[in-house]
Amino acid sequence: xxxxxxxxxxGYDFTNYAKASLKRRVNRLMIIDRFPxxxxxxxxxxxxxxxxxxxxxxxxxxxxxxxRDPLMFKAIREHVLPILATHPFIRIWHAGCASGEEVxxxxxxxxxxxxxxxxxxxxxxxxxxxxxxxxxxxxxxxQMKLYxxxxxxxxxxxxxxxxxxxxxxxxxxxEKFRQKMITATHNLVSDRSFNEFQxxxxxxxxxxxxxxxxxxxxxxxDDSLEKFGxxxxxxxxxxxxxxxxxxxxxxxxxxxxxxxxx
Amino acid sequence: MSSIxxxxxxxxxxxxxxxxxxxxxxxxxxxxxxxxxxxxxxxxESILQDLFSSKTLLPVKEVEDKEMIVPGTIYLAPADYHLLxxxxxxxxxxxxxxxxxxxxxxxxxxESASQVFRDLAVGILLSGANADGAAGLQKIEAAGGLxxxxxPETAEVGYMPAQGLKLTQNxxxxxxxxIGNYLKQLLK
Numbered sequence: 001x002x003x004x005x006x007x008x009x010x011g012y013d014f015t016n017y018a019k020a021s022l023k024r025r026v027n028r029l030m031i032i033d034r035f036p037x038x039x040x041x042x043x044x045x046x047x048x049x050x051x052x053x054x055x056x057x058x059x060x061x062x063x064x065x066x067x068r069d070p071l072m073f074k075a076i077r078e079h080v081l082p083i084l085a086t087h088p089f090i091r092i093w094h095a096g097c098a099s100g101e102e103v104x105x106x107x108x109x110x111x112x113x114x115x116x117x118x119x120x121x122x123x124x125x126x127x128x129x130x131x132x133x134x135x136x137x138x139x140x141x142x143q144m145k146l147y148x149x150x151x152x153x154x155x156x157x158x159x160x161x162x163x164x165x166x167x168x169x170x171x172x173x174x175e176k177f178r179q180k181m182i183t184a185t186h187n188l189v190s191d192r193s194f195n196e197f198q199x200x201x202x203x204x205x206x207x208x209x210x211x212x213x214x215x216x217x218x219x220x221x222d223d224s225l226e227k228f229g230x231x232x233x234x235x236x237x238x239x240x241x242x243x244x245x246x247x248x249x250x251x252x253x254x255x256x257x258x259x260x261x262x
Numbered sequence: 263m264s265s266i267x268x269x270x271x272x273x274x275x276x277x278x279x280x281x282x283x284x285x286x287x288x289x290x291x292x293x294x295x296x297x298x299x300x301x302x303x304x305x306x307e308s309i310l311q312d313l314f315s316s317k318t319l320l321p322v323k324e325v326e327d328k329e330m331i332v333p334g335t336i337y338l339a340p341a342d343y344h345l346l347x348x349x350x351x352x353x354x355x356x357x358x359x360x361x362x363x364x365x366x367x368x369x370x371x372x373e374s375a376s377q378v379f380r381d382l383a384v385g386i387l388l389s390g391a392n393a394d395g396a397a398g399l400q401k402i403e404a405a406g407g408l409x410x411x412x413x414p415e416t417a418e419v420g421y422m423p424a425q426g427l428k429l430t431q432n433x434x435x436x437x438x439x440x441i442g443n444y445l446k447q448l449l450k
Contacts, residue, residue, distance in 0.1 A: 018346075019349075024370070206327065210328075
């Protein structure tokens with residue numbers, strides 16, 4: 001019922017989201033915002049358009065960290081960037097980028113490979129409020145210790161703290177990274193391909209979709225990826241049972257990185 | 263296929279030896295599937311799968327997104343994801359906030375199992391230093407499922423099973439070294 005309302009009134013389509021996870025999000029929201037019943041939540045959604053922003057923010061998951069899954073970043077450093085380096089111009093799409101930790105991590109990787117100057121990072125998310133953060137380039141200071149450890153595990157050799165300036169409780173990342181980023185709202189469920197990329201990263205987004213929607217979104221990525229381009233998914237996600245699988249070859253280092261071969 | 267039991271084992275600090283014993287005792291048949299949720303470091307390469315495999319002839323798998331639930335299989339919740347049940351035949355994963363500082367969280371899987379498997383869910387809570395799992399056991403109990411708690415006296419760290427006892431009424435309290443045998447009888 002809530003999902004129908006969201007679609008009919010506001011155009012957000014959650015009908016092909018995985019049920020188990022979505023149910024948890026709705027229950028969680030009812031506890032945090034103290035709705036005594038589902039009917040009250042539904043009423044609030046119908047009668048208060050301003051509540052929508054919060055609802056979308058809470059139903060979608062925006063938990064992430066810099067260099068999350070460091071070994072995956074290490075594989076990109078060692079096996080993907082040397083190939084991308086041969087291109088005159090590099091376009092990378094971070095689909096479902098949340099608050100931008102992954103985009104900044106990638107920008108640091110490109111900078112260290114001396115490729116940032118000829119790269120553009122497209123960061124999109126369904127959630128308008130989270131991508132605002134990317135433009136600011138500001139992340140909580142108390143996370144920097146973890147991020148620095150992740151960075152080192154990913155094969156980083158510099159002092160991580162040289163990439164940001166501390167401002168009280170916040171770390172502001174170097175402006176040169178942001179200048180290479182383009183942010184936009186994009187809904188993987190309803191929006192179409194908008195460019196062609198050498199690499200697409202979409203990690204821990206497909207897990208919230210059902211099989212049918214996963215296949216549709218993978219097709220969208222396939223349409224948006226150059227031949228010999230790279231597709232990167234989350235560590236427990238797979239294209240194995242999808243219709244595009246025969247066009248891709250997984251890099252043989254256990255990471256969820258596939259190369260389009262036809 | 264329609265009515266297999268779902269055994270969910272949750273353990274934290276001090277639970278590994280007991281889990282290995284349980285795994286070694288699980289009968290080889292297709293009347294159930296078993297899911298193991300252990301608190302562990304997010305990035306570590308998993309040796310648990312190999313470790314469990316060495317104790318049983320049943321297949322042991324770390325769960326991937328939307329993996330099918332095959333009876334007679336032992337599943338391991340992957341590091342850094344919550345493990346949910348989409349329905350009786352499919353898992354799903356979730357990378358949202360940690361619960362009780364844990365991802366995977368035992369509470370999350372217990373609660374999801376209680377909704378999907380109802381009285382066919384069997385929740386087992388073992389040694390640990392954290393309150394994760396207790397609230398989830400309560401949900402399984404309310405749904406009519408069986409709940410088993412390691413006797414805190416026999417646990418290396420008794421806090422977690424003691425929390426489970428506090429929140430539930432009718433748990434089977436079994437010494438750690440006996441849980442394997444208990445399940446062998448239950449599932450034969």
